[in-house]
Amino acid sequence: MHLSYCTNVHPAEDLDGIIGQLDTYAVRIRAHLDADVLGLGLWLAAPVASALAESVELRRRLRRELDVRGLEVVTLNGFPYAAFQAPVVKNAVYHPDWTTPDRLQYTLDLARILADLLPDTAARGSISTLPLAWRTPWDATYAGTAARRLDDLAKGLAEISDVAGRPIRVGLEPEPGCVVETTAQAVEQVSRLDNEWIGVCLxxxxxxxxxxxxxxxxxxxxxxxxxxxxxxxxxxxxxxSFSDVLHDYVEPRFLHQTRSASGEATDDLDEAIEQGLPGPWRIHYHVPLHAAPAAPLTSTVAVTRAAVRELRSECDHFDVETYTWGVLPAAQRPRDDAELAAGIAAELAFARDLLFGETDS
Incomplete structure (x- = not known):
């Protein structure tokens, strides 16, 4: 079983910047955890992914830089295409989607890179991707185009995995507001694909x-x-229910889709506040696993605990993905790189306990 943290919390989008962030964050995190090896769920923006996919020397350089720091990569985050920590992201994160050749090329580039990064201890590699597209516009024509792209993806993954000697699989990641939002929708859509190579990222x-x-x-x-x-x-x-504290979580970078227990939905938190959505609410705002939000708000960590118990026997790649550290309310936001590294380390320690420290009793 592999545990990692996702580096899409960091803004670097070129190889030198990515290597620099290994020292700024990953080395510090590994020291906090006193771990022999630290797992990274690397996020590589499309331009650097293209350069790495085209150059075996660049891939070898990245592998060396990881190895000498005691870092391993078994999974890549292929959901954001580029500029994920830009001042405003919002709906741009869903583009290009699976109707486009750019999304297919990017994902195959990631697979080629991952084939050369996998440690000897990894039985397989994994890549997460967006759940087809944002829900609008979407019709039978879009669906047919996306299906053809994903068929080509499966063929490409088979070829890359044959060379790598280990399978590399892609998981569509259900997300609020997208074509695939729930596991029921995932079953409907993913069952049509080649499930030897394409599954789900939960x-x-x-x-x-x-x-x-x-x-x-x-x-x-x-x-x-x-x-x-x-x-x-x-x-x-x-x-x-509504609280004035929610205003502190309204921010311009990411979408925070909001869902009520009774089924009402908005595409962002400010819309939920303006419309007076009936509570209780769950808000697509990734909050640190180990730290409670400002009262009276809470987090869905109880769902996280229950899900991990179910998933420990179903999956071997677990990636902590809290990309929102930089937009948390000011009182909870890290003040510098050292505080961010310490916060990520605390999350990983929390996740490690969930995976390895709890029993079903």
Whole structure:
């Protein structure tokens, strides 16, 4: 079983910047955890992914830089295409989507890179990707185009895996507001694909925002034969009813889709506040696993705990993905690189206890 943290929390988008952030954050995190090896769920923006995919020398350089620092990579985050820590991201994160050749090329580039980064201890590699597209516009024509792209993806993954000697699989990641938001929708869409190479990445904050029961969700995927190729350990923001504290979480960078227990939905938190959505709410705002939000708000960490219990026997790639450290309310936001590294280390320690420290009793 591999545990990592996702580097999409960091802004670097060129190779020198990525290597620099290994020292700024990953080395410090490994020291905090006193770990022999630290797992990274690397995020590589499309331009650097293209350069790495084209150059075996660059891939070897990245592998050396990881090895000498005691870092390993078994999974890549292929959801954001570029500029994920830009001042404003919002809906741009869903583009290009799976109707485009750019998304296919980017994902195959990531697979080629991962084939050369996998440590000897890894039985397989995994890549997470967006769940087809944002829900609008979407029709049968878009669906047919996306299906053809994903068929080409499966063929490409088979070829790359043959050379690598180990399978590299891609997981569509259900997310609020997208074509695939729930595990039921995942079964409908992913069952049509080549499940030897394409399955699901379960993000636990997204699962909570869909108000899904973890045992039922995992059982649904298992019964349908859909592989869970990767799990993103995360927690969403929760509010039992409207509170003025919610205004502190309204920010311009990311979408914070909001869902009520009764089924009402908005595409961002400010819309939920303006419309007076009935509570309780779950908000697509990844909050630190180990630290409670400002009262009276809470997090969905109870869902995270329950889901991990179900998933430990279903998956071997677990990636902590809290990309929102830089937009947290000021009182909870890290003041410098050292505080961010310490916060990520605390999250990883929390996740490690979930995976290895708890029992079912």
């Amino acid at each position: 993000d636990l904050a997204h699962l909570a925002c869909a108000w899904e029961d973890p045992a039922e969700a995992v059982g649904r995927l298992r019964s349908a034969g859909i592989p869970i190729v990767k799990v993103q350990i995360s927690a969403a923001l929760e509010a039992s």
